[in-house]
Amino acid sequence: MPIGSWTGIVMIVAIGVVLAIVAGLMSYLLPDVKSIVSFVAGLQVTMLAVQIEYLVRQNGQTKSIIHQLSLTEAVSRIAWMPRLVKGMAESIEKIEQRFPDSPAMVAARKLIEDSDRGLKQLERGHIVHDYEDISILLDQAPRTRRSIRATSLQEVDLAWWMSPLGKKYWSLLKAAIDRGVHVERIFIYTEWTDALNGLAEDQHASGVHVFKVRKEDIPPDLQIDMIVWDETCAYRAVLTNNSGGHRNSFTLDLGEIQDMIMTYNRVYSLATHLKGDESSCILH
Template identity: 25%
Template sequence: MAGEAMRRRARGRTGSAENLVRLVAHTDPVALVGISLSILLSVTLDLTNAATGVESLLAGLMGVTISLVLDSLARAERRFHLRTLLDGPPWLVRATPQVAGALREAAERHAGTRVAVEAQRRFEEFRRQAEQLAAGRIIRPGDDDEDLVGATRDCAREMVGLTNVMPRVSGELSWWRGDVGRRYWEANVAALARGVRITRVFVYATLSPELAELVEAQRRAGVRVGLLPIGAVSPHLHVNLAVWDGSSCWEGRMTAHGEISENEFSVHPADVERLTRVFRTCADAATFAG
């Protein structure tokens, strides 16, 4: 019985400590500092006889009251800001409480396990991707052509592109021969059929028969094709890019072996302006047939 009573008391103390931790965690730092200073002021006035006991108590209570009022105002501001954030598309309003609740449950119910660590990691990844979307950017793996092909299908007036063809062990034109390149070219052909003007510059190290054949095939299809030797421009212009209607763009981030490892689609004006400037610089230095 005594042991059980001691365990209950221990659990009670643990529960009290946890409640105190929760209270501190959910209290605004301004309120905590204000309350602490108010208590310190009251005790100091009383111990130094600078004020009577009643005056010291009133001074402390006044400080605590002001701190709590400030805390209440801060909480109200945060709640208003949260309501403003959730005043958006219906799918966002419905899903946000569910997502937040699931992550909190995972972190608290499985605290100290890999589940809690993974919950935090996934949340941080989601936050990073959300920030990219807010900036107008979508980043996908190198084999995901959804934005490259989709934006070409949506293009209404003009498309410009820059393709770097570098010698590789597996051949120069493997990207164009692969699934992504074929789908992209099919979208190009469809865009040409509906009247879209397409200009593409190939930056090359060697004008091989395979590259010459690809260039000729695109010219016959209606693409205005330019050729640019690799040494004619600065190395920082050796990028793969596309710009659609002057309003959206794509850049393929390449590995050291010349393989596209990451696709970045963007509608951010600075990105569109930067890639448009890169294309124009290369186009000015390129040679166009006819």
């Protein structure tokens, strides 16, 4: 039992002994039984009040201890969490000591709150990266076992395929094709330029099932740049501002992935094969 608990118990016992002695003395001093009974009753009420106050305080301390234990247990369940949380707490304590009531503390709290919001998104299976961060693309391509469905918006994707990042992802796609993964790509274009045709021909020659559709021939909700790896992860480019900037948005939620597959199939139903051939795709 904690020392504080023993201290509280000793105090109650001591008060009880004192009240008992006082009650005994008063039985000699008071003139009649009625007065004695009244006085003893008052002492009992006082004793009861002391006990209740002690129990209330103990309950508050118990709840605090339970909360701390629960928090420690939750952090300890993830192997790398204790060291990280300890480091964060120590950093914030140092910031508070060195820069109290300053913008640094405001920024520290905002950083933690932003992390909390990000984790809430991850609970839903949502991940958002800067457009230049293709780490998940590079991770998913080698993991894929059956199929990769993709659309490419001309204004989003064309220059990217020619960049070092695009070439790196393309090398992983070719490796996936070599191990039997079915890869489809629908180019959504505004103008079928020589550069776009060359890209489409190269991918077709490497084993990609290539389709194309004019952007103006499909509804606005289908004019998206997206990828679905098997049925485990999906990506789409998200417009971030009016200047045309994009971010990479991923989902691991199975329901959302199925919705994206349905969206892809709608685009597919409006597209034509690059060579005008009948498709033998396994996905449709």
